[in-house]
Amino acid sequence: MTKPADEPGATRPRGRRPGETVTREAVLEAARARFAADGYAGASIRKIAADAGVDAALVIRFHGSKDALFAAAMALPPEAATMLTDALEGSRDEVGERMVRAFLRLWTDPATAEPMLVMFRSAVTNEQAAASLRSFIRARVLSVFLPRFPEVADGPLRATLASSMLLGVVVGRQIVGIESLVDADHEELVALLAPAVQRVLVP
Amino acid sequence: MTKPADEPGATRPRGRRPGETVTREAVLEAARARFAADGYAGASIRKIAADAGVDAALVIRFHGSKDALFAAAMALPPEAATMLTDALEGSRDEVGERMVRAFLRLWTDPATAEPMLVMFRSAVTNEQAAASLRSFIRARVLSVFLPRFPEVADGPLRATLASSMLLGVVVGRQIVGIESLVDADHEELVALLAPAVQRVLVP
Numbered sequence: 001m002t003k004p005a006d007e008p009g010a011t012r013p014r015g016r017r018p019g020e021t022v023t024r025e026a027v028l029e030a031a032r033a034r035f036a037a038d039g040y041a042g043a044s045i046r047k048i049a050a051d052a053g054v055d056a057a058l059v060i061r062f063h064g065s066k067d068a069l070f071a072a073a074m075a076l077p078p079e080a081a082t083m084l085t086d087a088l089e090g091s092r093d094e095v096g097e098r099m100v101r102a103f104l105r106l107w108t109d110p111a112t113a114e115p116m117l118v119m120f121r122s123a124v125t126n127e128q129a130a131a132s133l134r135s136f137i138r139a140r141v142l143s144v145f146l147p148r149f150p151e152v153a154d155g156p157l158r159a160t161l162a163s164s165m166l167l168g169v170v171v172g173r174q175i176v177g178i179e180s181l182v183d184a185d186h187e188e189l190v191a192l193l194a195p196a197v198q199r200v201l202v203p
Numbered sequence: 204m205t206k207p208a209d210e211p212g213a214t215r216p217r218g219r220r221p222g223e224t225v226t227r228e229a230v231l232e233a234a235r236a237r238f239a240a241d242g243y244a245g246a247s248i249r250k251i252a253a254d255a256g257v258d259a260a261l262v263i264r265f266h267g268s269k270d271a272l273f274a275a276a277m278a279l280p281p282e283a284a285t286m287l288t289d290a291l292e293g294s295r296d297e298v299g300e301r302m303v304r305a306f307l308r309l310w311t312d313p314a315t316a317e318p319m320l321v322m323f324r325s326a327v328t329n330e331q332a333a334a335s336l337r338s339f340i341r342a343r344v345l346s347v348f349l350p351r352f353p354e355v356a357d358g359p360l361r362a363t364l365a366s367s368m369l370l371g372v373v374v375g376r377q378i379v380g381i382e383s384l385v386d387a388d389h390e391e392l393v394a395l396l397a398p399a400v401q402r403v404l405v406p
Contacts, residue, residue, distance in 0.1 A: 123379050125324060130379050137381055156383035161372060161395055168371020176326050176333050178340055180359035192364055196399035
C-alpha cells in the first residue's frame, strides 16, 4: 500500500531533504552550547555553523537571524523574543501597563506559554540555561530599554527589577498555582500591577 | 581505639537514642506526604504521627509545633516560616519596606537562603511541593495578612501579588544571577521596590 521508496517525494515530509532534521538538531545543539559558553553577544552564526559542521548560509536559511536562532535554541518561539521589547515602544506614561500585558500574554498564549515554562525551569535548575537567559536579557532587553530611557539613572537595574517582579507573578500564577492569582483575571492583575511596574521602571 | 559498642553512649551521637534518626526521617516523610495531600490546614500532627507509626507526643517533642514541622518537612528552618509574617507587624505606612527587607534577608542569610532555594526549586518542578507551598501561603501568609488589613478589598490577591513580585526579584538575583540585580545592594533594591510593594499591598 505504501509508495516505493524510490518514487520522488515518497519519504520526504513536507519538502525537507533527507537528513535535514538531523542537521537542524545539530545546529540547535551547537547554538545552545555557544550561547552558554560565549553569551548572546559573543556567539556568532559563523561559529555556530562551524561547530555544527554546516555552512553559515544554511543556518540563516533555517532560522533567519541570531535572535530567532537563540529563541529556537532555548525552545522559545520567535514572537517571545520580541513581545517584551515591543512593549517598550509607545507612550512612556503607559509603559508599565504594556509590560504587564505583554508578560501575561506571553505566559497564557498557547504558542509561547509552554516554551516559557521550559525556559524558566531550565534557567532555575541548570547553570547553562541561566547563562543563556542572562546574556539574552543583557543583549535584548537592556539594549532596547536603555536607548529609550537615556536619562533614567539605574536603567539596567530598573528594567531587570520590573521584569523579575513580573516573572515572579506569572510563576506564582502559572507554575505554583497560587489560588488568588489564578482566580484573578488579566484586568484585575493589570490594575494592581501596572502602577507598581511603572513606578519601578520610570522615576 | 574506638569504644566497644556496648559501652553506654558509645554509638549515640549527641544523646539521641538508637533508631531516633530513622524515626525523625519517617516523621518528615509522613509530614511531606500529608501536607501535600491534605494541605497545611487539613494535615494534623495526630494523622502525621499515625502515618509514621509513632506517638503524637513524640512528633511534638521532635518539632514543637505544626508550623515548625512544615518548615522542617519543606527543609526550611523555623525562622523562615515567621520572618515574612513578622514583616506585617508594625506601621502600615512602612509595610512595603519591611516586606522587601524580609525577603532579601530570607534569601541572603546563610541559615535560610539554601533551604529557600531547595523549596523554590521543588515547587517549580514538583506538583507535591507546589501544593505544600500553596497551602502554606493560604494558611500562614493570608491568615496573618487579612486580619491586619480587614478593610482592604482584594486582600488575598494583594498579599500574594506582593509576595510573588518579591520572589521574582530574589530568583532573578540569587538563582538566575542577573548582573544588575546582583550588583545592587540591599538599600538600592529597597529604595526602588518598597514604594512598588507598598502600592500593591495597601490601596
